Amino acid sequence: MIAALCESHGPPESLVLRDLPDPSPGPGEVLVAPSRVALNFFDTLIIANKYQVKPPPPFSPGGEFCGRVVALGDGVEGFATGQRVAGYCAYGAARSRLVVSAEDLAPVPDGLSDDQAAGLFITYGTTLYALKQRGQVRDGETLAVLGAAGGVGLAAVELGRVMGADVIACASSPEKVAFAREFGARRGIDYSTENLKETLKRMTDGRGVDCVYDAIGGAFSEQALRALAWNGRFLVIGFAAGEIPKIPLNLTLLKGCSIIGVYWGAFVKREPEAHRENMAQIFAWAANKTISAHVHAVLPLERIAEALNMLRDRKAQGKIVLAVPQ
Incomplete structure (x- = not known):
């Protein structure tokens, strides 16, 4: 071989x-x-x-x-x-x-x-676990996806849409934002030119977003966390920007929000039946073109x-x- x-x-x-x-x-x-x-x-x-x-x-x-x-x-x-x-x-x-x-x-x-x-398996498996088991995203909630045009980001846009969320695609260029919108994001933010926190707050009429899906890390993480609504959930997926952010923990107290780690590999080993159910659903959605x-x-x-x-x-x-x- x-x-x-x-x-x-x-x-x-x-x-x-x-x-x-x-x-x-x-x-x-x-x-x-x-x-x-x-x-x-x-x-x-x-x-x-x-x-x-x-x-x-x-x-x-x-x-x-x-x-x-x-x-x-x-x-x-x-x-x-x-x-x-x-x-x-x-x-x-x-x-x-x-x-x-x-x-x-x-x-x-x-x-x-x-x-x-x-x-x-990895991108969609990670994302369904993140949104379903960890973030418990519900129909009608607002979901901000950082790095929305990448592999896991695009999966989050698609699965968020399938789960009924109002998806805001956040990416580093207008082309990437437009690309993510083709797959189900209703709105988008180019965070290379727009202030992520202020734009997310404005898009939600000052309320903030219910859930953030962050596969990027770096400077954008804290901005997105500051844009969370009361009882919001911040999903830690990865650090494609190369920097692991240091988040002021007083923000979780002031906003009543949760920072939630998403370790899909451990989930696969610790909860194999739930993992198999997730993958069966993902393959069914892919086969019937619900997801691309x-x-x-x-x-x-x-x-x-x-x-x-x-x-x-x-x-x-x-x-x-x-x-x-x-």
């Missing part, structure tokens, strides 16, 4: 392609031939040893994929060789053969392309450095997917 490997921590350009022996599935495991591997912002961090998950080199980046079942380990039921599946593995997917636990796989419904199915599962670009595996740089530089509008040779 061919694999993109991080043999020593560094930038995307340090990744190499290697020919490796094909692995074999153990008990409860499935050998999959990924045709598509979806990348995420955290992949740029994990290869630089700046992420909370720190696998020892050599390892492959890529935490989600779509492909076909090649072989089943002992005790695996519910899957068959040749079946199309999608799955999640935290890291290690950027290769032509991959062994994963059967519990981390889901069948791909007809009518859903490999490109789309590859990117549903928009893919920004599909690049061949050998261009993985270019793909990761697009994510690092925040140039992606939607998912970045790798095509893996079979």
Whole structure:
């Protein structure tokens, strides 16, 4: 098999392609031939040893994929060789053969392309968990999405709309705001030119927003928190801006608001049944076109450095997917 490997921590350009022996599935495991591997912002961090998950080199980046079942380990039921599946593995997917636990796989419904199915687990899985289990977003509430044109941001725009929220897309250019509005945001803010706090307050007639979905961090986090309504919820998704903000905790007291961490990987392990229910709903919505599962670009595996740089530089509008040779 061919694999993109991080043999020593560094930038995307340090990744190499290697020919490796094909692995074999153990008990409860499935050998999959990924045709598509979806990348995420955290992949740029994990290869630089700046992420909370720190696998020892050599390892492959890529935490989600779509492909076909090649072989089943002992005790695996519910899957068959040749079946199309999608799955999640935290890291290690950027290769032509991959062994994963059967519990981390889901069948791909007809009518859903490999490109789309590859990117549903992490971005949409994280976002549905954030909005449903953590933020408890309700019909008619106002949801502000920071980084609304990126992978998780676009998922938040779409899922927020499906859940009945009034979505305000917040992004770093008018083009990105317009793009997010195509997917269900009713209003938008270009926070490169507009004051985020003041504009959010003005858009809600001074009341403030009910929920903030923040995958960006940096200076915009506190501005968005200050725009929360009474009993508002601030969802901490990630820090694509590179800076972990230091929030004055007196704001939570004065506003009666909550700052809520969203750690989807831990949720998957601790609450597997709720995770499976979430993913079943996401795949159903994607198959019937309720959500778009928009893919920004599909690049061949050998261009993985270019793909990761697009994510690092925040140039992606939607998912970045790798095509893996079979």
